[in-house]
Amino acid sequence: xxxxxxxxxxxxxxxxxxxxxxxxxxxxxxxxxxxxxxxxxxxxxxxxxxxxxxxxxxxxxxxxxxxxxxxxxxxxxxxxxxxxxxxxxxxxxxxxxxxxxxxxxxxxxxxxxxxxxxxxxxxxxxxxxxxxxxxxxxxxxxxxxxxxxxxxxxxxxxxxxxxxxxxxxxxxxxxxxxxxxxxxxxxxxxxxxxxxxxxxxxxxxxxxxxxxxxxxxxxxxxxxxxxxxxxxxxxxxxxxxxxxxxxxxxxxxxxxxxxxxxxxxxxxxxxxxxxxxxxxxxxxxxxxxxxxxxxxxxxxxxxxxxxxxxxxxxxxxxxxxxxxxxxxxxxxxxxxxxxxxxxxxxxxxxxxxxxxxxxxxxxxxxxxxxxxxxxxxxxxxxxxxxxxxxxxxxxxxxxxxxxxxxxxxxxxxxxxxxxxxxxxxxxxxxxxxxxxxxxxxxxxxxxxxxxxxxxxxxxxxxxxxxxxxxxxxxxxxxxxxxxxxxxxxxxxxxxxxxxxxxxxxxxxxxxxxxxxxxxxxxxxxxxxxxxxxxxxxxxxxxxxxxxxxxxxxxxxxxxxxxxxxxxxxxxxxxxxxxxxxxxxxxxxxxxxxxxxxxxxxxxxxxxxxxx
Amino acid sequence: xxxxxxxxxxxxxxxxxxxxxxxxxxxxxxxxxxxxxxxxxxxxxxxxxxxxxxxxxxxxxxxxxxxxxxxxxxxxxxxxxxxxxxxxxxxxxxxxxxxxxxxxxxxxxxxxxxxxxxxxxxxxxxxxxxxxxxxxxxxxxxxxxxxxxxxxxxxxxxxxxxxxxxxxx
Numbered sequence: 001x002x003x004x005x006x007x008x009x010x011x012x013x014x015x016x017x018x019x020x021x022x023x024x025x026x027x028x029x030x031x032x033x034x035x036x037x038x039x040x041x042x043x044x045x046x047x048x049x050x051x052x053x054x055x056x057x058x059x060x061x062x063x064x065x066x067x068x069x070x071x072x073x074x075x076x077x078x079x080x081x082x083x084x085x086x087x088x089x090x091x092x093x094x095x096x097x098x099x100x101x102x103x104x105x106x107x108x109x110x111x112x113x114x115x116x117x118x119x120x121x122x123x124x125x126x127x128x129x130x131x132x133x134x135x136x137x138x139x140x141x142x143x144x145x146x147x148x149x150x151x152x153x154x155x156x157x158x159x160x161x162x163x164x165x166x167x168x169x170x171x172x173x174x175x176x177x178x179x180x181x182x183x184x185x186x187x188x189x190x191x192x193x194x195x196x197x198x199x200x201x202x203x204x205x206x207x208x209x210x211x212x213x214x215x216x217x218x219x220x221x222x223x224x225x226x227x228x229x230x231x232x233x234x235x236x237x238x239x240x241x242x243x244x245x246x247x248x249x250x251x252x253x254x255x256x257x258x259x260x261x262x263x264x265x266x267x268x269x270x271x272x273x274x275x276x277x278x279x280x281x282x283x284x285x286x287x288x289x290x291x292x293x294x295x296x297x298x299x300x301x302x303x304x305x306x307x308x309x310x311x312x313x314x315x316x317x318x319x320x321x322x323x324x325x326x327x328x329x330x331x332x333x334x335x336x337x338x339x340x341x342x343x344x345x346x347x348x349x350x351x352x353x354x355x356x357x358x359x360x361x362x363x364x365x366x367x368x369x370x371x372x373x374x375x376x377x378x379x380x381x382x383x384x385x386x387x388x389x390x391x392x393x394x395x396x397x398x399x400x401x402x403x404x405x406x407x408x409x410x411x412x413x414x415x416x417x418x419x420x421x422x423x424x425x426x427x428x429x430x431x432x433x434x435x436x437x438x439x440x441x442x443x444x445x446x447x448x449x450x451x452x453x454x455x456x457x458x459x460x461x462x463x464x465x466x467x468x469x470x471x472x473x474x475x476x477x478x479x480x481x482x483x484x485x486x487x488x489x490x491x492x493x494x495x496x497x498x499x500x501x502x503x504x505x506x507x508x509x510x511x512x513x514x515x516x517x518x519x520x521x522x523x524x525x526x527x528x529x530x531x532x533x534x535x536x537x538x539x540x541x542x543x544x545x546x547x548x549x550x551x552x553x554x555x556x557x558x559x560x561x562x563x564x565x566x567x568x569x570x571x572x573x574x575x576x577x578x579x580x581x582x583x584x585x586x587x588x589x590x591x592x593x594x595x596x597x598x599x600x601x602x603x604x605x606x607x608x609x610x611x
Numbered sequence: 612x613x614x615x616x617x618x619x620x621x622x623x624x625x626x627x628x629x630x631x632x633x634x635x636x637x638x639x640x641x642x643x644x645x646x647x648x649x650x651x652x653x654x655x656x657x658x659x660x661x662x663x664x665x666x667x668x669x670x671x672x673x674x675x676x677x678x679x680x681x682x683x684x685x686x687x688x689x690x691x692x693x694x695x696x697x698x699x700x701x702x703x704x705x706x707x708x709x710x711x712x713x714x715x716x717x718x719x720x721x722x723x724x725x726x727x728x729x730x731x732x733x734x735x736x737x738x739x740x741x742x743x744x745x746x747x748x749x750x751x752x753x754x755x756x757x758x759x760x761x762x763x764x765x766x767x768x769x770x771x772x773x774x775x776x777x778x779x780x
Contacts, residue, residue: 102685109695140694142729152708152726153694157684185682188694190708190726194654198711227684330718337714348710349655353755361754364717368747373740374718 003087004052008253012080012222013042014231014246015051035238035246037181038229043073059084065096075100076228079221079250103224110155110186112220113141117244118156119205119271119387120196121289122429124462129200130434131418132267132387134241135159137189137206138220152190157223159184159243161233175235182233182243184226193287199345201291205386207274208283211251219251236264245270255280262394264436266417268387268427275388284386288379290342296379297335298469305332310468312336313343316362326370333367334374339469384552390427392587392610393417397440399606403597409442411453411604421461421547422557422591423610424583430510431463431547439480452493456480463515465506474504474515484523485597488537488569494525500543516544521563530568539563539573553583587611652691652706653758694730696779701730701769702762709758712765713751719744731769732779742772 003009010032018033034041034048042048044057058080061073074081075098084090116137123129135158142150161180165171174180196202211219226247231238242265245257255277261269274281288296298306304321305328311318313336320329337360341348344356351357383389397413415438419428439455457479464472478498485491502517521539523530530537545559560576577595584590587610594603682692691707693700705712708723715721719740728736743750743765750764770780 106684109693150726150729152722153704153729155694184684186684187682187692188704188707190704191654194708194711199654224684334714334718337717341710341714349653352757357754360713361751364713364751365747367717368719368744371719371741371744373720373737373744376720 004055008083009055010051011250011253012083013051013054035231036229037232041229062095069098070100070102072096072098074098075103077225078103079218079225082218082221106224107220110138110220111141112138112216114139115209115211115216115219117207117209117271117274118192119207119267121202121204121387122432123200123202124432124434124460134244134267134270135192136244152193154189155186156189156192157184157186158192159240175233178232178234180233181230183230184223186227197287198290198341201289201342203289203292204287206285206287207271207281208285209248210280210282215251219247222250223247239265241265241267241270245273264417266393268390269393271388286381290338292379293377294335294338294342296377297331297338301331306468308332309336309339312363313339313359316359316366330367330370330372330374333363337363337367384426387427391424391583395608395610397591397606397608399591399604401602401604403602404600407444408446409444411440411442411606413438413440413606422555422579422581424586424589425549425552425555431465431504431506431513433459433461435459452481452483454480454482463504463513465510465513466503473501474517475501476517484573486570486573488529489525489527492525492527494523494528497522511549513547516542519543519561519563530565537565537568539565556580652703653709654707696730696732698766698780701727701766701780704730705762705765706758709761716743716750717747727765730779731777733769733775733777739769739775742775743768
């Protein structure tokens with residue numbers, strides 16, 4: 001095997017064995033295909049599909065005197081050059097010696113000291129961020145500056161899609177079929193911190209990588225090479241996290257990262273992939289979001305202080321109670337200012353003269369007049385929320401159950417991704433559920449029948465605990481199909497779209513969460529005789545439930561709902577269900593579930609594997 | 612079979628309509644006049660684009676971006692991406708970090724003050740914090756003062772106080 005098929009070269013060009021070659025008998029006939037889609041990335045005309053042609057073209061281009069300066073291949077492909085030079089020890093005198101001004105300036109601005117993979121947490125309020133996001137921080141080597149809190153001026157490098165449509169539907173489709181171009185961008189880390197930590201209020205986790213100076217140079221130089229090309233962006237596969245791993249692999253040819261990552265590529269899985277290489281992650285750090293900082297600020301406050309915070313965000317000139325010390329006044333004003341930022345994040349950015357921005361300024365003027373520096377906020381790191389300690393992103397469940405005390409069945413459940421409220425809690429947001437393609441198949445041996453019990457496209461529950469400072473609603477969405485059992489249709493499988501909104505309240509550190517929502521249903525199925533005898537049902541009604549986390553690995557969720565079906569048969573539907581799940585280890589759980597079906601029940605025992 | 616297909620199709624359509632309309636409703640909610648200049652480094656412009664509501668839903672916060680060359684890897688390190696130190700990068704930093712910096716200045720301490728001291732080459736971040744805090748009203752005379760003006764104000768406060776010895780300004 002020559003240089004052209006060495007893993008380092010293949011990774012620098014992002015060549016992957018093309019689809020057919022995965023079948024062994026055809027392997028010899030097939031070839032390579034690069035994931036890079038921008039033409040400029042290849043010096044050979046057939047470079048995208050031929051690593052060897054590209055290697056030859058690259059070597060030839062290195063020896064040519066033209067084009068001069070930044071456009072020369074040596075300047076455009078510094079990582080290729082560095083590696084080939086090491087392999088071939090070519091005589092520098094025989095090569096061109098272009099001045100790579102732009103690349104030098106880039107290196108000087110990045111000044112790499114170490115590389116960190118940054119994970120920005122799950123964010124359910126925005127569809128494309130629901131699974132989290134990863135990007136790189138390149139730590140700047142600045143011996144003169146103080147050691148701490150210099151991170152803001154480091155370089156962030158992310159991979160993102162250039163969106164060219166404003167239509168939600170087209171956006172969704174294009175995102176799935178690779179209709180957008182994904183490019184690498186470089187921006188000061190403070191942009192990312194402001195965007196994720198503050199604007200989105202997402203906690204950030206940082207994973208420092210073990211890279212030698214040489215490997216770090218290769219990473220930074222390869223990112224420069226990638227800067228001139230684009231990849232077709234696939235939301236589920238070739239996404240941000242995928243290409244970040246690809247760039248790291250190019251700098252560390254000795255390790256495998258991408259081969260172990262499943263499809264769809266979940267950002268947290270790529271963090272787990274980093275941990276699959278012993279010693280690759282040398283340090284984990286945490287950067288609390290604005291919301292987390294605010295919660296920390298108000299945690300130990302007295303009722304008087306809390307009342308004052310609440311008053312100040314409405315009327316910034318409110319008097320302090322006389323008993324309040326200067327230190328307490330400072331704490332109250334600092335908390336109030338954070339709360340204004342959380343409540344009015346968008347308005348503050350968009351409209352400078354607005355009421356909220358005047359409110360904020362007034363609070364801060366009062367704060368500044370007191371003088372004295374505020375103490376730093378030091379939030380205890382919630383280690384159990386690190387994304388890589390969570391259970392596997394896919395789940396398979398095998399079990400058995402009985403319906404109406406008579407019909408026994410075997411059950412197979414699959415879920416492509418990610419987490420529900422009863423799954424083991426470590427590594428995931430406490431009060432959120434996001435499931436993509438979960439389904440359950442049942443086999444009734446007595447009747448020798450196999451059928452779907454339920455199958456969803458997507459199922460999301462997002463609970464927001466109501467509190468003095470949080471009035472956000474809770475909501476849920478479920479799109480898919482389920483089997484219904486009632487007078488109008490006993491045992492038929494129908495399509496369901498459900499949207500609900502309501503409130504939730506969690507107690508004792510999210511151990512117990514109570515929630516209630518008003519849900520609207522749309523159902524459709526050939527056997528339904530709903531509105532005007534059309535195969536459609538429309539319904540609305542209340543739902544309520546409780547989730548209890550006894551321990552991180554023993555949880556229960558009990559819920560019920562009642563649906564009014566105006567002018568339909570039956571006039572109403574109701575159900576109640578409960579689940580108790582005990583995770584014996586990170587990726588294995590036992591589950592017992594029960595639910596009502598028309599005055600009788602359906603009970604099931606299952607073993608669940610996360611992988 | 613045909614009925615089943617119809618059912619599936621109608622579910623799909625309902626969902627599509629639902630998502631499409633809810634998103635555009637969101638988009639419409641924030642199209643009121645933006646108050647930042649086109650050439651600024653303000654976070655609003657960067658996060659929300661020139662038509663805030665529109666981009667908010669689809670791009671900036673969804674791992675996507677509208678073709679913005681400011682942050683190309685190979686397109687240089689000037690303007691908003693400059694963290695080399697000096698008056699230009701100090702002003703850019705102030706513009707982007709305004710909403711946090713205004714808090715940190717009022718508090719006389721914080722991460723943005725430390726970063727700012729580094730960019731301006733000042734020797735003592737604690738002193739910088741104290742000085743900016745006591746000049747709060749000079750730096751932020753009103754809520755409507757532009758990001759750029761705030762940047763200039765910070766630079767001139769730091770520059771004028773010789774005790775700070777901000778050698779990069």
